[in-house]
Amino acid sequence: MQPEPRPPQGEHLPGEDLVRADRIHRSYGAGGTTVWALHETCCTVPPGARIAVTGRSGSGKSTLLHLLGGLEQPSGGTVSWPGLGRPPRHAPGLIGMVFQGPSLLGPLDVAENVALPLQLAGTPASEAIAAANEALDALGLASLADKLPGELSGGQAQRVAVARALACRPRLILADEPTGQLDGDTGRRVLDVLLQTADALGAAVVVSTHDPAVAARFAVRWAIQDGRLDTQPAASPAAAPGAFRTPADDPLPLAAQ
Numbered sequence: 447m448q449p450e451p452r453p454p455q456g457e458h459l460p461g462e463d464l465v466r467a468d469r470i471h472r473s474y475g476a477g478g479t480t481v482w483a484l485h486e487t488c489c490t491v492p493p494g495a496r497i498a499v500t501g502r503s504g505s506g507k508s509t510l511l512h513l514l515g516g517l518e519q520p521s522g523g524t525v526s527w528p529g530l531g532r533p534p535r536h537a538p539g540l541i542g543m544v545f546q547g548p549s550l551l552g553p554l555d556v557a558e559n560v561a562l563p564l565q566l567a568g569t570p571a572s573e574a575i576a577a578a579n580e581a582l583d584a585l586g587l588a589s590l591a592d593k594l595p596g597e598l599s600g601g602q603a604q605r606v607a608v609a610r611a612l613a614c615r616p617r618l619i620l621a622d623e624p625t626g627q628l629d630g631d632t633g634r635r636v637l638d639v640l641l642q643t644a645d646a647l648g649a650a651v652v653v654s655t656h657d658p659a660v661a662a663r664f665a666v667r668w669a670i671q672d673g674r675l676d677t678q679p680a681a682s683p684a685a686a687p688g689a690f691r692t693p694a695d696d697p698l699p700l701a702a703q
């Protein structure tokens with residue numbers, strides 16, 4: 447995949463942080479049943495950043511990524527996107543999101559799913575499908591272009607979701623456990639494509655993972671535990687293999703991918 451850098455548009459401010467979270471927290475429920483998914487925290491994602499967010503299942507990784515992507519509102523504090531010029535809901539395509547769970551639309555085939563964010567951002571259908579096919583090809587998925595999501599394995603669907611996030615040539619990629627359902631080799635290749643595409647686009651990447659081998663490929667590592675984010679953890683996850691694993695985190699067996 448040879449993506450063209452996205453041309454400057456609108457009020458985009460090149461040197462500004464892509465995301466700034468200022469004293470945000472996120473809780474669910476009320477009273478004695480309140481769950482603190484994210485305790486009060488501040489963090490920023492500068493242009494070109496390579497950040498891995500590590501933590502066990504239930505520690506708050508998905509919550510943090512959803513807040514940074516503007517998909518969820520914080521219970522308190524503010525999230526802003528000065529480097530994008532506008533909040534993500536007014537700037538479709540500037541953030542490429544890879545969701546942890548199933549996220550493909552069942553009635554659309556794979557190429558249409560990958561093309562959808564581009565079309566929502568105003569790209570003509572034929573161009574969007576061409577970009578989608580290019581992204582699918584980069585991930586070794588060209589043969590799946592006309593399949594329906596229901597015909598895919600969990601691992602294939604996860605790779606299609608990565609292709610969808612990259613096809614719109616975003617400035618910021620938020621990938622929530624993008625290799626969680628993949629075997630080691632496939633996961634490495636997916637991460638290769640993701641990082642190479644980000645390099646070509648000059649995009650920033652924030653990946654959540656419980657896998658120290660994935661975290662080790664990122665220059666910056668944030669650790670999250672019980673909703674408490676540490677943007678300068680003392681210990682590198684790479685130095686403590688297995689430290690973030692739980693049985694629930696184990697990938698599907700190869701045959702299921």
Ligand SMILES: Nc1ncnc2c1ncn2[C@@H]1O[C@H](COP(=O)(O)OP(=O)(O)O)[C@@H](O)[C@H]1O
Nearest residue numbers: 474481482483502503504505506507508509510
């Ligand atoms: N919609 C929700 N309602 C209630 N609790 C939630 C909701 N979403 C997440 N949580 C809780 O918030 C915590 C953090 O969840 P999550 O961000 O999904 O963690 P992770 O991605 O690290 O597994 C967990 O205790 C989870 O059960």
Ligand SMILES: [Mg+2]
Nearest residue numbers: 507508546622
């Ligand atoms: Mg999660």
